[in-house]
Amino acid sequence: MPTYDLVITDARLRGRAQPCSIGIADGTISAIADAALEGTAVIDAGGQLVTPSFVDAHLHLDKVYTFARIGDAALREYADAGMGGAMTSIELASQVKADYTEDAIVGNARRAVLDGLRHGVTHVQAFADVDTAAGLEGVKALLRLRAEVADVVRLDVVAFPQDGLLRDPGAEDLVRQAMDLGADVVGGIPWIEHDDEAARQHVDRMCGLAAERGTRVAMLVDDAGDPGLRTTGMLARAAIEHGLHGRVVACHARAIGSYPEPAFRRLLGLAREAGMGFVSDPHTGPLNLRPYDVRAAGLAVALGQDDIEDAYYPFGRHSLLEVAFLAAHLLGAPTLERMDALLDMVTTDAARVLGVEDHTVAVRSVADLVVLDGGTTQEVLTRHAPPRHVISRGRPVAQSAPQQSRLHQ
Numbered sequence: 001m002p003t004y005d006l007v008i009t010d011a012r013l014r015g016r017a018q019p020c021s022i023g024i025a026d027g028t029i030s031a032i033a034d035a036a037l038e039g040t041a042v043i044d045a046g047g048q049l050v051t052p053s054f055v056d057a058h059l060h061l062d063k064v065y066t067f068a069r070i071g072d073a074a075l076r077e078y079a080d081a082g083m084g085g086a087m088t089s090i091e092l093a094s095q096v097k098a099d100y101t102e103d104a105i106v107g108n109a110r111r112a113v114l115d116g117l118r119h120g121v122t123h124v125q126a127f128a129d130v131d132t133a134a135g136l137e138g139v140k141a142l143l144r145l146r147a148e149v150a151d152v153v154r155l156d157v158v159a160f161p162q163d164g165l166l167r168d169p170g171a172e173d174l175v176r177q178a179m180d181l182g183a184d185v186v187g188g189i190p191w192i193e194h195d196d197e198a199a200r201q202h203v204d205r206m207c208g209l210a211a212e213r214g215t216r217v218a219m220l221v222d223d224a225g226d227p228g229l230r231t232t233g234m235l236a237r238a239a240i241e242h243g244l245h246g247r248v249v250a251c252h253a254r255a256i257g258s259y260p261e262p263a264f265r266r267l268l269g270l271a272r273e274a275g276m277g278f279v280s281d282p283h284t285g286p287l288n289l290r291p292y293d294v295r296a297a298g299l300a301v302a303l304g305q306d307d308i309e310d311a312y313y314p315f316g317r318h319s320l321l322e323v324a325f326l327a328a329h330l331l332g333a334p335t336l337e338r339m340d341a342l343l344d345m346v347t348t349d350a351a352r353v354l355g356v357e358d359h360t361v362a363v364r365s366v367a368d369l370v371v372l373d374g375g376t377t378q379e380v381l382t383r384h385a386p387p388r389h390v391i392s393r394g395r396p397v398a399q400s401a402p403q404q405s406r407l408h409q
């Protein structure tokens with residue numbers, strides 16, 4: 001019998017009745033068996049659920065832990081019921097860039113990534129503002145951190161022109177420079193431009209840049225309370241025209257949740273043609289893109305952490321189970337079927353959104369796994385506790401004790 005580098009025993013897998021053993025060799029899942037396996041190292045899962053590790057498809061990693069510097073003003077504008085002040089909140093939040101230096105950003109971002117790792121997050125699509133106020137400090141900081149954590153966490157750095165392209169002359173050139181420095185993904189935020197024509201140019205230029213460089217695209221689209229916003233469709237259309245099928249992600253897209261039904265369905269058709277993925281963040285804003293319906297239409301939908309203690313959201317532990325738990329409440333009846341969907345949205349489906357292949361518990365997949373605290377999806381979401389074990393590329397990288405209380409005698 002072969003000896004594996006690591007064996008996880010008594011593991012419960014979704015969709016498999018009996019607990020099993022998982023054999024890992026050279027960072028890859030090599031066996032899943034009912035019988036016991038031999039391992040150099042052994043983790044006893046104790047009948048708890050084992051799933052692929054968590055994938056955070058959308059995080060403003062350059063702005064984490066800045067809430068105390070901005071206070072309530074931006075939050076009030078962004079999260080008011082109609083989201084009419086979303087643009088104002090972005091302007092208020094930009095105060096943080098007054099002392100936006102590479103060193104300060106790296107320190108905060110590192111803390112957030114390590115907090116994520118403790119919560120089982122091994123992949124992050126990390127946005128760095130690139131604009132004439134921020135310059136390239138955020139991108140440089142996140143690229144430095146990307147190299148530092150490369151053995152355990154995959155950071156995809158997005159060059160994100162937060163203040164627009166046409167509204168902020170000079171930003172486009174900075175995005176190009178950010179890609180030259182090694183950023184992974186071309187960003188965008190077309191809805192913030194002054195009219196639809198400018199938004200269309202914004203989308204077209206950034207998709208053109210991605211096609212030229214052979215990269216992916218991730219944009220913040222339709223992130224305000226205006227059902228007339230149409231930049232999600234513009235992004236899908238541009239993806240088709242620039243040959244970016246399957247390489248484009250639409251984040252937020254909150255306005256499409258209030259589209260008339262025919263417009264919503266037309267958009268889904270176009271998104272399917274473009275192979276576009278979606279990221280929703282129900283806990284950071286009052287409007288949402290109807291994640292369950294988008295998913296039911298066959299499109300990949302992820303949930304993202306979005307913000308951690310910044311101008312837009314005062315909480316966040318970089319726990320995607322917490323994000324899924326909050327979404328379960330915010331998106332309507334938390335049925336068992338929906339709980340399963342939510343767990344997919346922070347693991348397998350989130351990986352599909354980012355173009356990460358084979359992020360599954362299956363033989364030949366990369367061994368990025370979590371041993372969760374709970375034996376069923378319902379238990380896991382109820383507790384939304386840090387995983388008992390986090391395994392990145394076959395190596396145990398974090399461990400948490402099950403939560404217990406003891407009375408004093």
Ligand SMILES: [Zn+2]
Pocket residue numbers: 058060220251252306
């Ligand atoms: Zn966001």
